[in-house]
Amino acid sequence: MPRLGLWRGSFAVKLASIALIFAVVPVLIYLQLETVETQRNALMLRLAQEQGKLAGEALFPLLEQFSPRNADRIDPVVRRLGEGGMSIKVLFRPAQSNGARNFLLVASAPETGPQQARPAMDRLVESGVLAHLAASCEGRAPLALRLAGIQEGGELLTYLAPHATRLGCWVVLTAQPTGTLPEQVIGRPYWQSPDLQVAASIYLLMAVLVLSIFTDAWGNLRRFQGVARSVVRGEAKVSFVEGNRVPELAEVAAELDSMVATLKRSEGLLRQAAEENAHALKAPLAVISQSLEPLGRAVAPDNVRAVRALDLIGQSVERLDGLVSTIRRTDETIAALIDRPRDRVDASALLNRLGRGYIRMAAERSVGLDMGVAAGLWISGSDEMLEVIAENLLDNAIDFSPPGGRISMDLRQENGMALLRVRDNGPGVPEGELERIFERHVSQRGKAEGGQVEHYGLGLWIVRRNAEAMGGKAWAAGAPGGGLEVSVALPLGD
Template sequence: MIRRIRRLGFRLRSFAVKLVAAAFIFAIVPVLLYQQFNAAEHQRNALMLRLVQEQGRLAGEAVFPLLDQFSPRSADRLNQAVNRLADGGISIKVLFRPAANSGSRNFLLVASAPETGVEEGRAAMDRLAENGVLTQLTASCEGNEPLALRLPAGAGASQGGSELLTYLAPHATRGGCWVVLTAQPTGTLPEQTIGQPYWQHPEVQVAVSIYLLMAVLVLSIFTDVWRNLHRFRDVAQSLVRGEAVSFAAENYIPELSEVAAEFDAMVTTLKRSEALLRQAAEENAHALKAPLAVISQSMEPLRRAVSPGDSRAQRSLDVIAQSIDRLDVLVSTARRIDETIAGLIDRPRRRVELSALLERLGRGYVRLAADRSIGLELRLAPGLVVTGDDDMVELVAENLLDNALDFSPSGSVVTMELRREAGEARFRVLDQGPGVPETEWERIFERHLSHRPGTTEGGGDHYGLGLWIVRRNAEAMGGRAWAGQAPGGGLTITVSLPLAP
């Protein structure tokens, strides 16, 4: 459970997860704000509409007493009252339909403020008729009910402008039906707020611009860092393939310049260390093998000088010769260790025809196995190519075959397989020997560990480096190696290597 929690926490710290989370937040916040703004917009519009309606109602009630006493002589008083009420920024029209004429086209424009000429008045009445307003007035007069409605843009135009909101107040008299129509012309505060979507307000547009700028900025920060890390990954993979690339050259974020420079310095140091290790291995091997060769050559005069009957001296010479041979093997082994460690630092990434290499190597081992009365069966899939190094792959295969032949009894069969599995090239060597307990499957890859009958760890001519080199070389080429049980109780060693692109 703790490991799962740690793994989950590790994934949650991913830049990709945080980028997705930030994008989701920036996407969901406008939705929530839209819902709130939309509700506030409806409330504001309802409030402003009611305000305009109340303003129209008051204007109508102020005109009603004059309508009850209207006569041609009092027309000037009506015009003065309408103009005085229109000073508040509203447009007022007083319409009259005689009782004898009930059609919607029989309404007459009696007074208007702001004042309009005859032609403009006729045009305004035509627009009211075209938009169905006069029909609404007829229904309102018949029911003697006030009516509030929203006029389309252009209806009831005054002075070339448009009137968007209106309040209709009917008033019935003996002579007919009077209607006081109040509207909000273009340019007044109610018209600017009512009927205009909230997202068209300058304040909202500025806030949206700032929000979008912030979202782009934050997401660009995550995206730039995430992409830069992926570029660093590509550079690392290119370095493993042996290409001449640089972290600093692929870095596009100034804050990561020092990190990229340190990476380049580390790569340079590692390459220098790899070269020094190989050079030291060569020099040490040469420096030690030269004295050993001199001592070995000096043994011949000593053997001739010592009497054949002096058994003690002859035994001493034999011990010295054996020690020289062991020292020679130790020097070669130390050189192989240094070269293997150097290979871990500078991983080779060349194309290796694995199928052909193992086929050629296996054919040579068939004769060696036959000399020991052991069969060698090859099951190699053709055409598999991996990235690595020919010498390192050959050394891995040789160590596996040597190890299997050493532990296989006479009359048994050793099998070497190669196949494509899980997007990798996997070759394994199976023997029919005594096998290794499962608890020792990891230990046999340790350095200087050798379990052979009649020897101690690292004793005799075996220094427990074969399987250690197998795993180290596999890891140096980007692969891995592991042990398992073969059918029949023997040992299986499997090595996986990445396929070449």
């Protein structure tokens, strides 16, 4: 369910869904409109053909009674039938004639002059219409032949009505001007319809505008992500305002830049306060410590209470000095979480150098230290912070290891990270306490593990905070065979 909710809220999923809708909906609408248009066009073509049939039926009685004396009666009737915009041609082939070219143009509406008559007849021959008429007159084809899709001078032939008489074969040819018929009726696809093309253009413009809004917002978020990564890497002269391309997000970008600037100022002020506080506290502590020496010489050895008081003052000064140093390191660690260090550090060389010093220190406690540091591993972070991590881990391991025990420190590359691992064979930590040992002021030292020395329970807390400040992480687990194993993963340097 959480993953489903994440997908529902995904910007990319919504953008893809909108693009799919914009692609599918017009196809569905087009198919429906094309079906309706096809049915409408078929009805209109049928109507045009019925009009042609009626025109032929109206002229057939005159053609039956045709003679040179009443020939002038045909033209008025043809013109009257063609007043609705229909084109009519009355053709005649004498009984003794055969072939398609023997037809004569007797009457037409609109009226065709002598100069246009011959080209009109030639077009009918070339289109094959007269060949069909000749076959109909000779009884080898239906007397009524519908030929849709044959164009004649900007007209669509819709009906042919042959009629045989004793004098010859008469043909009433009706056609509709292509400008009065839908595009599909005259043989053009529906998608070439001007109305549909205008609607498609408007829809496409709307789709482009809507998708551009989403893509611009998404692209701007990706640019903000890149700027944020640059800020984390500490690159100079990066700004959310400069990376913004959407005017409506200008105020958001400005606020993000202000927030980054505030964090950097806070980091600087925190470091400065840590330095100043430490200096302000250490100065009087140093004066007190220096003043104890002449006081110790001035106090008589038999004055037990005075000697005891001076010892307590000395111990308290040492404790305060350690506490000030710890607080300073804590403040610097917190500041590092705000402004992540991004130097390129030779981790292999640093840990080898540090390990050699700890080998001698461990030997003084009768503890062995095994080194397994891979060569040539560089990390992105801070050499000082890495050194603090290693020191705290080694100090803990030595403190908890029994005499004759062994600890190990390994560094290797794993899963694209530099993995530092310190293992001891001490008493270990219960599984339920593995996370808690990284909290502040948590210490499980007893007297056998250096409990007589003042500890503030900040070592592993600083280890994890330093690791996170450098873009890594730290965790603990039980060591095989007993003991504790603490691992720190740090990003590799470019």
